[in-house]
Amino acid sequence: MGFFLEVLIGGLLTGVLYSLVALGFVLIFKASGVFNFAQGAMVLMAGLALVQLIEPTYIGLWHFVGIGALVAAVAGLLILRVVRGGTLAAAKGDWRAKLPALVGVGAGLVGGLLALAGGAKGWPLWLAIPAAIAVMVAVAWVVERWVLRPLVNQEGIILFMATLGITFFIDGFSQTLFGSNVYPLNIGLSKDPVFLLENVFEGGILVNQLDISGAIIAGVLVAGLAVFFQKTRIGRALRAVADDHAAAQSVGIPLNWIWFIVWSVAGIVALVAAIVWGSKLGIQFSLTFLALKALPVLILGGFTSVPGAIVGGLLIGAGEKVAEVYFPVVTKFAFGTAMPGGIEYWFAYVLALVFLLFRPQGLFGERIIERV
């Protein structure tokens, strides 16, 4: 019984971490109806950027100059956007039309020079995290400007294929930019195991502290997202866009700006996932495979539900771990020979498919009824 509980708790905690990746998918799907296959690649890019900025084992001085310029330019443009509030749209030919370019280039130059002065020593965590966020915001801008905007009004499958392309681009580009090794990430989270109920079960129930920290971080993130969606103006606009693009546009919600925001938020969620998973596994290419783990979570929880991503993650995490451990026991009982496991990768999909048969929209997904 103690062992079963240990496997179950371990699975549940891993499931919370799956939810972290699934959340990024849900956010973008909710706001734009795009199934963003690139979420796993975004986790990799965010993680690589962060870890190389903290401890540059691969990148050199010019990388820092470039990222310093990028961070400053992103910050400058965001500040300008907030100050102008989208209300000071200038006519063509007016000097104010050139303001974003001027601010971007000016802030970029200042940032680049500051980074040059700082050298390639690596940045403290308080600077590296915002810088990694800026990198992800820049990715969001590029995606919105160069991929989504030209494809507006296209079929969902076209947009999905576009995100497949983005996935391969980000995978390759981020490794070219930040290296392909396994980079340890240590932000001070304890990795020691703790033993619960030692007086009840022999040896107690082992729980990894890192998994607990990950679950807490995921909880805080979900709470933050809930507030963002429900209580802020941008959050309400996001929900409006999610419900009906055309109606939202007709009441003056700028679609492009909303898409940029939502991809930026997904980038920040990717960074949080990278921090938690990276502390556990090191920052490395295999983080992209987490996207594949998020798929059954989404099928199970529904593509449009934040609580669904959490519950789906818990069910998949616990289900696959229990199945992996007890598969040899079950096969021995059924066939007389214990077959080795190695089933957890596909078992998650089987579990999701079973749910799909009974509840196609997922546990918390919206049931769409189209009347003819």
Add this chain to the structure above:
Amino acid sequence: MDKKTFGLAAMALAGAIGLGGIAAPAFAQNEQFIPILSYRTGAYAPNGIPFANGMSDYYRMINARDGGINGVKIQFEECETGYATDKGVECYERLKAKGPTGAAFFNPLSTGITFALTEKAPVDKIPIITMGYGRSESRNGAVFTWNFPLLGTYWTAANIAMQHIAKEMGGFDKLKGKKIALVFHDSPYGKEPIPMLTEMSKLLGFELVLLPVTHPGVEQKSQWLQIRQQRPDYVLLWGWGVMNSTSVKEAAAVGYPRDKMLGVWWSGAEPDVLPAGDQSTGYKALMLQHGAGKFPVHADMLKFAVGKDGSQTKPDEADDVLYNRGMVNAMLGVEAIRTAQKKFGNKPLTGEQIRWGLENLDLSDARLKELGFEGALKPLKISCTDHEGTRFGRVQQWDGKQWKVISDWYEGDDKLLAPMVRDVSAKYADEKKIAPRDCSKES
């Protein structure tokens, strides 16, 4: 055609011409083409990069120091496989006919790709070198004419690993009733040692617990919770890439002692332990004869190759385990070409001619010393019946900063290995309708 369309067409034409220039480098007639199947991106890149660096730097060094192999320059080209079998086959098809005489040989650096190429090699007449990996039964050259699992197969590795565990426990008789867990990459590579370990478990009376880990190996919680529950006396690790460091981290997470873990020689390099930090201290791994550190040839590598002419190696990485392994692998190929040149002349040779060179490769202690590999390798002699050539290995342990050799040489027990190779290769020959060669008539 309007201006815009004309412009686009002109750009496309210019691009095509430019690409054509890149895609078709001119080969001099006196060059030997050697393809390198590498993986510098993807899940296995941390291990693939140093290996590819070691190989390409060695070819670079031979060209710069000696002007090639007896005057025949080496023309080499990398092809990225990402450790994926389909991409590996694609690379093979793309490169097999390159150069004046086609590819000299292929080093797939993946057991999966090796399985796929094993049936293509006899058709194209190109040898497949699988140093320390691949199909274990391919040691039998009578059946596997084109496969060369030089230096050691996984059955040899499994046998050596059990010898070491038995020695630590006080003898083979002490293994009776013990529990040995195999945590393995759930792929052809990871499954290779199972027949040998199963055979030894029957002979010696230990229980073998099999714990597969799915690709790429970042999810191992279930396996290590089972280890915590079952408490095996030793854990054998058959991982690759990120799976290895994850295993070490998970072992630490469940409190399994690292000095009771023994990895295969593909689980015993710097990228396998460094990501786990202090948690790796005490972890052991087999050595494919050589380890980390410099041997005499490194002086020439640093002088002629490292950091020069397209080399991607940093000087402080030029003696890591996998860099050295890539170098050893390249050296064996170069020496096979040299051997073949003695029979066929100092000119670019075909795959078929180089296959002869591989089968007649004989590296004595004296020759290894001349080549600068003294102390790193045991003498090696390939024959028609034995494409492995030598069956020695050692054990190293990570002390937190570097690998330290902690054992003497072990030799794979041929009383166990030879009958298994004979039986399994005979079965393969039967299935594939291959008539085994009569090795007594080969010269």
